[in-house]
Amino acid sequence: MDFEHEVMNCVEQLRLERKMTIQEITNGVISRRNYSRYVSGEIPINLEILTKLLGKLGVPLYEFVFYMTNKNILSNLDESFFLDLIRNEQYEEAYKRYYQVIKDKELQSIFATRTIPICITLMLYKLDKMSLEDVKKITSRIIDLKEMFQKKHLNDDEIESLNLYIRICNEQDKEIIADYLLNMLFCDDYRLICAHYDFCRMLSYLIVLSIITEHPNQEKYDKKQIKRVIDAALDFFSRAKFINYDILLFEILYKYIKKNHIDNKDIIFYYISTILSTNDQEFLNGKKFTITKEDMDVYYELLKDNTFLNANIYERIVNHELE
Numbered sequence: 001m002d003f004e005h006e007v008m009n010c011v012e013q014l015r016l017e018r019k020m021t022i023q024e025i026t027n028g029v030i031s032r033r034n035y036s037r038y039v040s041g042e043i044p045i046n047l048e049i050l051t052k053l054l055g056k057l058g059v060p061l062y063e064f065v066f067y068m069t070n071k072n073i074l075s076n077l078d079e080s081f082f083l084d085l086i087r088n089e090q091y092e093e094a095y096k097r098y099y100q101v102i103k104d105k106e107l108q109s110i111f112a113t114r115t116i117p118i119c120i121t122l123m124l125y126k127l128d129k130m131s132l133e134d135v136k137k138i139t140s141r142i143i144d145l146k147e148m149f150q151k152k153h154l155n156d157d158e159i160e161s162l163n164l165y166i167r168i169c170n171e172q173d174k175e176i177i178a179d180y181l182l183n184m185l186f187c188d189d190y191r192l193i194c195a196h197y198d199f200c201r202m203l204s205y206l207i208v209l210s211i212i213t214e215h216p217n218q219e220k221y222d223k224k225q226i227k228r229v230i231d232a233a234l235d236f237f238s239r240a241k242f243i244n245y246d247i248l249l250f251e252i253l254y255k256y257i258k259k260n261h262i263d264n265k266d267i268i269f270y271y272i273s274t275i276l277s278t279n280d281q282e283f284l285n286g287k288k289f290t291i292t293k294e295d296m297d298v299y300y301e302l303l304k305d306n307t308f309l310n311a312n313i314y315e316r317i318v319n320h321e322l323e
Contacts, residue, residue, distance in 0.1 A: 005041035006110060007050065010068040012039050014057050025056045047153055047193060061193075069110055069156065069195030076109035078102055079116055086119040086164065090286055091126045099123070110195075114161035117142050122164055135168055145173060149180045153191045159200040163207055171216065178211040178221075185232065198240045205233040206248055213256040226256075227322055234314040244283045246274040251289070257322065266316045268295050269302045 015025050026035045029052045037043045054064050073080050078101045085094035099120070107116050121138045124130040143165055148158060162177055169177075181204050184190040194200040208229055212221040230253065237249055250271040257264045275289055302308050308316065 004044035006072060007068060008038045008041070008045055010064070010071070011045075011050070011053055011057070014059060014064075018057060020057070025053055027056075029053060029056065065193065065195045072108075072110045076107075079107060079109040079111060083111055083115060083119055083160065086123055087160075088283060089126075091123045093285070094119070094123055095127060110155075111157050111160055113157055114142055115157050115164065118161050118164045122167060125168065132168075139165065139168065145176050145180075149176070152183075152189055153193045154184065154200075155192075156194045156196060156200055159192070159194065159203050159207075163203045166207060166211060174211045174215075175220070178208050181208045182229070185229070199242065201236065202240060202242055202245055205229070205236060206245070206252065209233060209249070209252045213252055213259075223322065230322070231318045234318055238313050244278055244280055246270075247278065247283075250274050262322055264317070264320075264322060265298045265302060266308070266314075266320075268298045269308075270314070270317075272296070272299045 015022075022032050022035055026032050030038075030049060034043070038045050038049075051061055054061055078098055082094055082098035082102055085091075085098070102116070103120070109116065118139060121130065121135055121142070125132065125135045143161060148154075162181075166174055166177060184192065185201075185204055185208065192200050192204070209226075212226055212229065215221055233249060237246060250267065253267045254271040256262070257267055272291060272295060275284075275291075278284060
């Protein structure tokens with residue numbers, strides 16, 4: 001069941017609970033025939049119509065999305081746990097613990113349309129059970145960037161699928177994804193319509209930074225643009241405080257300064273600090289970090305720097321150029 005169909009199933013359930021007729025919920029919004037077509041999944045619901053229908057029900061959009069998504073996830077925990085492991089690149093564990101459970105079932109979570117199929121394909125490829133050629137054929141049917149990016153809003157399933165897709169797609173698709181998400185992050189005309197808004201925004205920063213900092217053509221994304229995204233990401237991460245995911249952010253920044261021979265001790269410190277401070281050993285399972293003796297010397301040096309330790313978190317990185 002795709003995301004839009006699941007949305008309308010929840011709208012219809014709320015309508016029935018409130019004992020509201022179809023005439024009452026559709027009056028002044030859409031025809032009764034189109035309402036039935038939305039409910040049956042014949043046509044996808046758009047944000048404008050959904051907001052108006054929810055207004056008739058007296059349910060704010062953010063409350064509805066939160067209710068719908070969590071209800072769905074609790075009913076499909078195997079898919080959610082499978083995604084967690086694939087997102088964390090623990091492919092063997094995902095294969096052993098959850099693949100046998102979900103491979104023959106009808107996928108029903110909000111991630112069923114794109115994310116879980118991408119998870120399965122990516123996992124089989126990483127475990128040498130599928131060729132790259134077959135992967136490209138399958139993923140091209142799952143994700144159509146042109147179709148996806150015709151609209152100016154993305155949902156949880158779309159963001160999660162893009163986060164996985166960049167692990168196997170070509171540079172051209174990466175550019176398309178990065179350029180779109182830059183608009184999503186910095187232009188008011190674009191929106192994330194997600195139940196887990198902060199988490200999806202965090203993933204958006206990680207996707208963009210991984211693409212623009214590793215792009216083979218350094219002229220495509222200049223240092224000023226990269227610094228703008230880094231500053232915005234650091235500001236967001238300092239407030240959102242996603243446990244563990246700071247590691248992924250600083251891993252990207254660490255690789256960026258090493259690749260470009262940038263002397264930035266603060267990034268080195270935070271990179272090492274986020275690794276050492278995590279209490280979630282399962283998250284670190286299988287991960288390898290390249291840290292030199294010189295890096296550890298920098299870490300110990302800054303541990304003695306009271307000016308650095310007393311500054312607001314990430315303040316010095318934001319206030320200094322990456323050169």
